[in-house]
Amino acid sequence: MLTLQDLVSNRSITDNGADVLRTIGAAGHPFLVYALPRNAGKSTLVEAILGTAAPDLPRHEFFGTEAEVTSLCASPAHGYLLVAEIGHRGRPGYLAGDEVGRVFQLVAHGYSLASSLHADSVDEVFDVLRRNGVATADAATIPYLVKVRALGSPDSPSTPRVVEQIHEIAPNGTDTPGRKLLYEWDGEVSA
Secondary structure, rough: OOOHHHHHHHHOOOOOHHHHHHHHHHOOOOOEEEEEEOOOHHHHHHHHHOOOOOOOOOOOEEEOOHHHHHHHOOOOOOEEOOEEOOOOOOOOOOOOHHHHHHHHHHHHHOOOOEEEEOOOOOHHHHHHHEEEEEEHHHHHOOOEEEEEEEEEOOOOOOEEEEEEEEEEEEEEOOOOOEEEEEEOOOOOOOO
């Protein structure tokens, strides 16, 4: 498993960008990693961010069932809610439709979401969530959106992947939540 320091070493992200991601993970803040197309490195980046969280911070893998919601809501929320991917089905832990609504029910209860989805921009992230029944105001409660990008064929393991952008989202009660660019890739990759 790659760490954030590994990503700095292979120039997938700068020290400053990695510091932003370390702060997110260490504080247990909710986040989504997004990219198009598949195999861009979303899951790898989610795990690298989670690797900075306190070792005793609980991680709850969530598969979208009502029984899981009942169980997780029966006690005070603590830790990360891990969802493999949001917006489509295909593998265990890939959630869509009502299952995504259950994710945000747990987020409202106080769990920190750590997941990924297929999108190419912040606006597309909100579109994917809306198509899966999540109101923009609820989606905006996820404060960090992290874009990863493959710089070539995503099917080739030798293709460099970079953290392209990190945005902080600020709910404002509208269909266009505030956003602040915290980091942007500098365009350089390792040789």
